[in-house]
Amino acid sequence: MRVVAAMSGGVDSAVAAARMLDAGHEVVGVHLALSQSAATLRESARGCCTIEDAGDARRVADVLGIPFYVWDMAARFSRDVVEDFTREYAAGRTPNPCLRCNEKIKFAALLDKAVALGFDAVATGHYAQIVETADGRRELHRAVDTAKDQSYVLGVLDADQLSRAFFPLGDTEKPRIREEAAERGFFIAKKPDSHDICFIPDGDTRGWLTRRLGEAPGDIVDTSGEVVGHHDGAFAFTVGQRRGLGLSRPASDGRPRYVVEVRPRTNEVVVGTEELLGVNAISGDHARWCGPPPEGVVRVGAQVRAHGEEHAATAWADDGRVEVRLDERIRGVAPGQSVVLYDGTRVIGSATIAASRLEPVTTAPPAD
Template sequence: MVAAMSGGVDSAVAAARAVEAGHEVTGIHLALSRNPQSYRSGARGCCTIEDSNDARRAADVIGIPFYVWDLSDRFHQDVVVDFMDTYAAGQTPNPCLRCNEKIKFAAVLDRALALGFDAVATGHYARLEPTADGGVELHRAADHGKDQSYVLGVLDDRQLRHSLFPLGDTPKEQVRREAAARGLLVADKPDSHDICFVADGDSTGWLREKLGDRAPNQGGAIVDEAGEVLGEHQGTYGFTIGQRKGLRLGKPAADGKPRFVLDIEPVSGTVTVGPRERLAVERIRADRPRWCGAPLAPASTSEVTVQLRAHGDEHRGVVHVDAAGETVEIELIDPAFGIAPGQAAVLYQGSRVVGSATITATERITA
């Protein structure tokens, strides 16, 4: 078994538990940039030189072989370029979810299986449960505050069958205590929250530099719903649906209430703002569904709950799968606010993750 070791506390304890469970474990760390200094600085538990060294030391303490796998080219194309392209289209991507889909449970798993390993273990907080027919289901972690099932909602049945999440039933603070008891120096290492490939955390500045002369970098007008110009901006990549801060509007709203980004039009460079109530969404259309285990049948209708952000609330809804099984439409019983194309809609039934799809359009509640 391969244990993906990021250099953080979670993956280190997951590797140690896999060894204790009787698996023959080899630790690997992913080199995601040919120039690590171009990615996030500081020891935060992802992909810096410090993180690689932390992972190696943890593997030494656990007593397992350790290797670094260079996936920088694949990561750049499948995650970094996808991030840029999605923002350039006026949408809002989730790079961590894309990394799980394309890197950790595709490129890594494929290489591991080709080398004769049977599974990949990670420090994600989620649970796998066997089914009566010999399959496997993905479920929320016992510690809902640390649950990461949302970003794993892109995994298919084959990937889940070759995955192991040893921390799924354990609260985070217990994991830290266990790491300290095992002598792992990462026991108190801070969690990683920022986008790993944006070195200083300034994603707007990073996009401005990387997008160069592409259309969204040319700036444009910030307008209200009537089309009145309220301000100017330097590029639509600096905005996302539902954003309130950083709008820098020259004219306050007549009612004195804050305004939020309602729409982003990357071709003209127009950003439309308005009151929060105009962000309420009652219907979502999404494509590229990926099913975690048994899929929902084409032309079927099912009751679900829907999570629309990595740490967002669940919303009750009904999902309709089209006849070809290629798109889904979700009617929200509980309206959601600030939902943007490009985000993932992850579907649940109870604690079980049914699957996910990428949002292409939303329909707002009309007054």
């Protein structure tokens, strides 16, 4: 096969490219230029896609003896990921830009361009596994290394995209990947992993949003509507948040308060007690299926954060919408997050959370 290896400049994508080459594929390394004003150097382990990262990827490609190119996708990334992220926060939602990047950039823009140029597939350094079934279908599964598993952020891929995707690291734990990189002579074997949001390298999401959206002073209110504080922009808050609220009036019972709702229309942030965060029902839209969509009511594992716990649940789909009923309450489920559904280690699909609520335990899903 002719394969594009997406090379970020990190150790994972370097080893992924090497393994594809070892497997006998014709491999070309591609670094995605996603920033319209890329920094020269990384800021510790935050961020990515710097000029330094592009240089690191090129040097690994030289060691492997494979062609290497930089593809400029900054405009597409800005439109489909950065602007989407900004709009979602402005609407009082909490998006995950990594899912959107995988959906719109790495397995849409990159894959489409690769196929147009005559390539068969794209390989990345994600920690996840592709399993082929007896009838030839390809399924997305969790990685062996549960601490590094990235199947959650890949839950937006559909069956066609999975048919042209390779994740060579899914069967290996991260310490072994670093050892392998050193054995191959990759100078980046000890390079720190990137984390947080790549286009906010200093980690200050609130400051970044304020610079883009401007200050918008408003009230922080309790569930009775009483003003208990003020803010400079409701967009800087998310459901479940406790720190950084700056409340001017403590709760009468002295208990900590959390953000329980963000109201962009009135520019209010609502705070309440921890108990108000507990929900057992989730409604999602923008459903994406990694294979055939579920038929009727099915038992699933539901995960609402990239490295969060999987929760036992029941789910059913209706066109592009998904309903999830959790066996037990979970906390801090915010609109805009994604819920990813699992059947064992297999990823069924995902949906963007539109709403969450607490329903009586007697509430039953519709009959098959």
